[in-house]
Amino acid sequence: MYKNGFIKVELATINQTIGRPLENAIETLKILNNSQSAIVLFPELSLSGYTAADLFYEKSFLDESLEALKEVIDKTTYKGVYIVGLPLLVDEVLFNAAIVIQDKKILGAIPKKFIPNYKEFYEKRWFQAGMFTQNKEITILGQKVLFGDMIFENSQYNVKFGVEICQDLWTTYAPSDLLALNGAHLLFNLSASTEHINKVEGRRSAVIDHSRKQISGYFYTSCGSSESTTDVVYSNHKLAAVLGEVIGEKDFFNKDETLVVDVDVDAIKHQRRVDMTYADQKIGNEKNIPFIPFTITESKTYQFEKQLDKTPFIPKNNTEYQFRLASAIQTEALKTKLRSVNNLKIVIGISGGLDSTLALLTAYKAIKELNRDPKDVIGITMPAEATSNRSKNDAVKLMEKLNITQLVIPIKKEVETHLELLNHNHEDTTYENTQARIRTMILMNTANKENAFVLGTGDMSEIALGWMTFNGDHMSMYNVNAGLPKIWVKALVEYYAENEFKDYKNILESIYNAPISPELKKEQKTEDEVGLYEINDFIMYHFLVNGKDKKQIKWLLENTFGLTNEQNDKYIERFFKRFYTQQFKRQPMPEGPKVLSISLSPRGELRLPSDIKRK
Structure with a gap:
């Protein structure tokens, strides 16, 4: 009851x-x-x-x-x-x-x-x-x-x-x-x-x-x-x-x-x-x-009338229209930004992953709708030691199909040189972040050279969890994906594959079916580190949209995903620890359009101090 x-x-x-x-x-x-x-x-x-x-x-x-x-x-x-x-x-x-x-x-x-x-x-x-x-x-x-x-x-x-x-x-x-x-x-x-x-x-x-x-x-x-x-x-x-x-x-x-x-x-x-x-x-x-x-009886055996929605961020009614609207919001936001910066070109890092793919498709749509040459989008793929052939090939193929300007700039030697400078010779956070920051430096300097600005690719789920390198992939001049959780990014790429970009369906399918990974180390899978995005996004929704606390979210997880008590506790503690401790990364985050009912922008919606102490 x-x-x-x-x-x-x-x-x-x-x-x-x-x-x-x-x-x-x-x-x-x-x-x-x-x-x-x-x-x-x-x-x-x-x-x-x-x-x-x-x-x-x-x-x-x-x-x-x-x-x-x-x-x-x-x-x-x-x-x-x-x-x-x-x-x-x-x-x-x-x-x-x-x-x-x-x-x-x-x-x-x-x-x-x-x-x-x-x-x-x-x-x-x-x-x-x-x-x-x-x-x-x-x-x-x-x-x-x-x-x-x-x-x-x-x-x-x-x-x-x-x-x-x-x-x-x-x-x-x-x-x-x-x-x-x-x-x-x-x-x-x-x-x-x-x-x-x-x-x-x-x-x-x-x-x-x-x-x-x-x-x-x-x-x-x-x-x-x-x-x-x-x-x-x-x-x-x-x-x-x-x-x-x-x-x-x-x-x-x-x-x-x-x-x-x-x-x-x-x-x-x-x-x-x-x-x-x-x-x-x-x-x-x-x-x-x-x-x-009046009185209410608390029920120990409360059963939901229907299965709770595992992906509450994704609309279940008029779905195709909602995907079109999300696409239009991202595209119109970027078009307005392009007009405001005197028609600069766009530089974007292309990894062959979901986020950079969505950002690239959005950039391509914006440039085309402004009647500009797709060559004004400069895609750069920057393979390193851990980069897979799959992701590199998908990145190159997609750029070729879209007929944008494409650059392949390997960073393996640059990473080794920098680590030697630091007298550092093992794989750890420094090793991973070095790659992310070198890539960002290449993007920024290319933007200077080509009279362009850097388009960010990180999504709302990564922003919530702080799954990004500070002043690395964390930074850009505008982030078109900041308003969408990971499950939305994947769903929108799938939508594009079935609708607006049917000619590239095979490439897009390869991208959204691949394991999610920053590819900073061999065989690295993001969800092994932070947990399944579907569950993290579920937690984020009920926390930020419905105001649920840890106890309530644990109960919702139990009723939705069938996890063990230990697994539920691990997801909840990990999410909230990362959410609060990573606020310092959100404070200087780039501008980006709000797409859903919530945003993590420190300017528009989520206002928290960086030194917050919260369990």
Whole structure:
């Protein structure tokens, strides 16, 4: 139900019987008594049926709806929070209400604020709008209950939620806006929405946008086609969105009664801390809204509803467009830089690896789009003792295919001379860094000679881990890859091989299938030293995007990669040690475009002191 900041939420649509609330209670109990979620949301007027029409005038029908509520409360074995809808008579005024319940206790009753009265909707025939109601204590089934505006709070885990009903979502200033600004992390909407062409898109957009602007989780469920179909058909659309992204959805064609999602509440809290506009709006919009306590059971056997995404940085929706956009961001950034430096040429070190390949393809695209000669891109491959034939050949072939200016400058002798000068004769960090710095010196001096600037190639994963030689490959005049993690670099090279650079597919395949290595020593593999980039990027995502701590990340790793406890600890300790101790390399890092939602730029986003002491 709840663990390490994740809460399980269930959205339900029952098989309605119009005019028979007790039968609706039976359907409600079927779902509740099988639920393992912390919170279950049912549709608008779920116990009575939304299309009961003039039955809402009948006192006996209203009493039956309350009897159905009592039946659910008395007979459920479910211990979590559930939210049902029913017509509620308060001081002889009828309201469309949401009832929030936990463990035989009614926690609160919320009226629908805005009543639709257009086209197929004519609720004002029966219901009073709740927008002007004052909070008051009423009696429901013998229990004293607050009626009006409220937020439900679990203080143990700092989880707060609010409730609104159907039309409230569609208003210019939704009730949930105020609830969010007063601390609600999760917003629940009981709905009865008709289905017609183009409505699904609008409904989805509204839910997504509420979760985005409210920096929240927004959960929506509609009543389904078992409502009366006299003139319209009702949707069973269930939607869950968090921070502007859909995390779960079942539409008209999916007849499942429920949708269960895992909600990262801590990610919502983290984003609110990061986005100061939330605090700006919160101050001045805080109202005297009562907080009603509820309980959450911590689960030792929490199971995610679906496998966690191993590559959360990579988009899963509209993927081809996102790759095109990443390519365009990199290319446009470099074009602007080229214009600003009076059309200098580009010098780039080509190793035959992923990063330099992506930077080269970006440079080639930028030069071509500026209608300049590809020869203005000067690619230099600088083989040393450990350089493999594969990487050298791939580098040369790619440069030949692109028809850029290519130089092959072996550095073996230069490295030996420099090490002799230092009286150094064994392979260690000095040996490796000497190669990186000599290569950078050649690139810089060639740039001086050719009226050019050096284009950097290091990616975000290397920048996070400090996997670069200070004042070696760490330095350039502009780094076009700084905004992309390693998994993105590989995916974008694959995208180019299948799309824009099909003629070079064989070369690109050879590059992205090769082991990742700086080739500073024989048989050297980067992932033997720093761990798999897929796992490091997973850690980086949940740390920087969702604000997870070590304990939470370890749990996520356990649930995602199936590593041993020792392996998890090693990955986490290595990542965080390198991340904090290598900040000094990020402080003077070159400029480069932001591509994803996060950046490691010390100027634009990540501001940490170099001498930080953090475990």
